[in-house]
Amino acid sequence: MIASGAFERLAETLRASAGLKAKADIGLAARRLGLSTSDAVPVGDDCAAIPQDDGFLLLALEGFMNQFVAGDPWFAGWCGVMVNVSDVAAMGGRPIAVVDAVWADGEAGAAPVLDGLRAASERFGVPVVGGHTNLACDRGQLSVAILGRAKRLLTSFDAKPGDRLVAAIDLRGRYREPFSNWEAATDAPAARLRGDLELLPRIAEDGLSVAAKDISQGGVVGTAAMFAEASGVGVEIELDAAPRPEGVALERWLTSFPSFGYLLAVAPADLDAVTARFAGRGIAAADIGAFGAGSRVTVRSGNQRETIWDFARSPLITARERASA
Numbered sequence: 001m002i003a004s005g006a007f008e009r010l011a012e013t014l015r016a017s018a019g020l021k022a023k024a025d026i027g028l029a030a031r032r033l034g035l036s037t038s039d040a041v042p043v044g045d046d047c048a049a050i051p052q053d054d055g056f057l058l059l060a061l062e063g064f065m066n067q068f069v070a071g072d073p074w075f076a077g078w079c080g081v082m083v084n085v086s087d088v089a090a091m092g093g094r095p096i097a098v099v100d101a102v103w104a105d106g107e108a109g110a111a112p113v114l115d116g117l118r119a120a121s122e123r124f125g126v127p128v129v130g131g132h133t134n135l136a137c138d139r140g141q142l143s144v145a146i147l148g149r150a151k152r153l154l155t156s157f158d159a160k161p162g163d164r165l166v167a168a169i170d171l172r173g174r175y176r177e178p179f180s181n182w183e184a185a186t187d188a189p190a191a192r193l194r195g196d197l198e199l200l201p202r203i204a205e206d207g208l209s210v211a212a213k214d215i216s217q218g219g220v221v222g223t224a225a226m227f228a229e230a231s232g233v234g235v236e237i238e239l240d241a242a243p244r245p246e247g248v249a250l251e252r253w254l255t256s257f258p259s260f261g262y263l264l265a266v267a268p269a270d271l272d273a274v275t276a277r278f279a280g281r282g283i284a285a286a287d288i289g290a291f292g293a294g295s296r297v298t299v300r301s302g303n304q305r306e307t308i309w310d311f312a313r314s315p316l317i318t319a320r321e322r323a324s325a
Contacts, residue, residue, distance in 0.1 A: 002239065004304065011306035014255070015309070017219065044226075045157070046088075046214050047060040048060070056149065056150045056153055057149055058087075058088050058146075058148035058149060061084075061143060062083050064079065066140070069141060070139065072176065073140060075176055077119075078116040078185075080142055081121050081128075084145070086197075087214050088148035089200040090154060090262055092150045092153050092201050092203070092204030093149055093201060094148055095146055095148045099130045100144045101131055102114065102133050102140075106136075113140060122190075123190045123193055124194065125194055151204075152207075154211060154212035155211055158211040158265065159231035159235075161292045162291070163265040165235060165264075165265065165290060166265075166286065166288070167261070167286055167288045168283055169215070169261040169283065170185075170283050171283075173259065181256070184260055200212065200262065203264070203274060208274050208277075211227075218255075219254050220242055220261075221299060224289075228297055230317070234293060234297065235289060235291050236289050236300055237299050240301050275287070297309040
């Protein structure tokens, strides 16, 4: 259990998380574009899911911070593939191909980014099939888009009151300093990476969950907040139960971006089956809380509770309109 004063400080750190607050930009863009969850392709999920035949085409795109591309260009290129295949998996899908857009100051500036892209493409088995290149830019910039396909969806919109919140994270890694990226993929064999990603579509296809979300820059708590808001529910997170690497401070860990990390909404009856599938592949998975009625994101340690966000007072992404506060 976290000591009282430390718990209060941690709660304040989580409220002030830049990774969480940055997600509000999504809502601004969606409103400017005139998008909402009433559209045929709802806004607020890890991928756009477009119905096709007996399944769904999945489409997603990631853009990367300029300082990240400048500070670790090879890893930025690797992440261009990795975070996109993770978004597809979070939707219960399998990746088909990626395209990239690279800007750089000459060939030397582009080389490490492209090398990272190629390495990840080969390791994950997802081809780069095209893109855009500009070698006459004053800085390095990168965005990568992906196409995937799902037979049965996992979405951000279908967590229900009473569902348990499961966190599944690969702890076999280390920080990619100075950023809070928990890197557990670049030295993993291709067969392991591809097999681990297959867990999510299999869980969807076997009916063990209908709702999941990739743990992103908002960390465990920030991602849980986005998940709850999209589903129109509240969530309480048991911080002491969250899978965490040994020796890593909880404050940093809860705002970290793991290379393999997912949150799933799971019915209590399916909890053991879901966590066992991750454990069978050496991935830490635990029940870390529950979804419930209401609009609050709450963290708990022992008998201590703090509200991190209340969507009724301050919408985060406004990905889903609520029938009532």
